[in-house]
Amino acid sequence: MEKKITQPWMKGLFISLVLIALSIVFQITDLSQNKSLQWVQFVLIIGAIIWACMSYGKDMEGNVTFGNVFAHGFKATAAMTVIFIVYTYISIKFLFPEMIDKSLEQARVEMEKNNNLSESDINNGIEMTKKFFLPFAIGGILLAFAFIGAIGSLIGAAVTKKNPQTPFEQ
Secondary structure (H helix, E strand, O other), X not given: OOOOOOOHHHHHHHHHHHHHHHHHHXXXXXXXXXXHHHHXXXXXXXXXXXXXXXXXXXXXXXXXXHHHHHHHHHHHHHHHHHHHHHHHHHHHHHHOOHHHHHHHHHHHHHHHHOOOXXXXXXXXXXXHHHHOHHHHHHHHHHHHHHXXXXXXXXXXXXXXXXXXXXXXXX
């Protein structure tokens, strides 16, 4: 009987559910604006992608190449990204609509620290950000997760045990 391989989209689903649970906890405890916790999320993603790659190598009994493992990890990243983007849309529109106001308030505080900006510049920046908040959020997630997923996939492909067999050896 052939061993069943866990598909990358299933691993991406699992990783995204963990990230969604973490995000909900951050929102409920009002820690979503904490920059250091965002780094924890990125480290978690890298670790999870490395796990996905190593799990794939183990399921395949080492009969993989660097490219196979990297592709598996990046497919898991793609699935995770799509699911998290859908969650982000739902959370901004329905679950936590106050997230926009909190983010804009923090942006205003950061802009006010910059003495080179006038009050009208700050107001214009806040209005533009408010208007395009959702596209900025989705674009940011897409770019950040793709970059972090690529790093995790590279590390995972590098550390996964490989013992590929050629068709002639089989």
